[in-house]
Amino acid sequence: MSSLWEYANPRKFMATSAWMLPWVTAITAICLVVGLVWGFFFTPDDFRQGSTVKIIYVHVPSAIMAVNAWLMMLVASLIWVIRRHHVSALAAKAAAPVGMIFTVIALFTGAVWGQPMWGTWWEWDPRLTSFLILFLFYLGYMALWEAVENPDSAADLTSVLCLVGSVFAIISRYALLFWNQGLHQGATLSMDAEENIADVFWYPLVITLAGFGFLFLTLVLYRTRTEIRARRLKALIAQERMAT
Numbered sequence: 001m002s003s004l005w006e007y008a009n010p011r012k013f014m015a016t017s018a019w020m021l022p023w024v025t026a027i028t029a030i031c032l033v034v035g036l037v038w039g040f041f042f043t044p045d046d047f048r049q050g051s052t053v054k055i056i057y058v059h060v061p062s063a064i065m066a067v068n069a070w071l072m073m074l075v076a077s078l079i080w081v082i083r084r085h086h087v088s089a090l091a092a093k094a095a096a097p098v099g100m101i102f103t104v105i106a107l108f109t110g111a112v113w114g115q116p117m118w119g120t121w122w123e124w125d126p127r128l129t130s131f132l133i134l135f136l137f138y139l140g141y142m143a144l145w146e147a148v149e150n151p152d153s154a155a156d157l158t159s160v161l162c163l164v165g166s167v168f169a170i171i172s173r174y175a176l177l178f179w180n181q182g183l184h185q186g187a188t189l190s191m192d193a194e195e196n197i198a199d200v201f202w203y204p205l206v207i208t209l210a211g212f213g214f215l216f217l218t219l220v221l222y223r224t225r226t227e228i229r230a231r232r233l234k235a236l237i238a239q240e241r242m243a244t
Helices: 004-008 010-041 051-083 086-118 126-147 151-178 199-243
Strands: none
Touching: 004 010, 004 051, 004 086, 010 051, 010 086, 010 199, 051 086, 051 126, 051 151, 051 199, 086 126, 086 151, 086 199, 126 151
């Protein structure tokens, strides 16, 4: 049985990802089309929130993926720190802009959803505040990669930043458990049948969640492949300069 670590080899990763990408791209498209069309056009209005509840099919998946993207970056950064595998560092770098976009979507759709429900576009609610801080960490993470010229030093520094930012990623996910206050509603998806949303909303939401998850995977694979090619190009340019 092959070792998981062999995929840290750039050639192995490029070959495997090239085979995977058409499949995960197709699955992404199918899940997103089915989930969003089902959710927006074939589910009823909520008896309290009306048609505004349907923003759940964008807001909830984007919020979940915003947090999970940072946690994926944390795992990849720890692998870099422990094993010094360059593919893991590049995967973390590739995931940051994707996670940042998910965070922006979650903040924007949350404001659009919150205005008719709460009567305000923004509230310094624990979960909203921690999400805003997470967004700033995404920006700082990407800026640090660009600011440090040596890629290994940049990977080291961003790994530390990723570890610190994980505190806010966890808070963003579990803020309602830490602080029993705030305007934000409880968990949309819950193991508790009384808290979980009705099945008529739950089924398309799960499909949409899968679509957002595969979308994240697809984009990270594409961006990691781009980062590997960029690294190779820089190495070739450096070798040619030394030769001349």
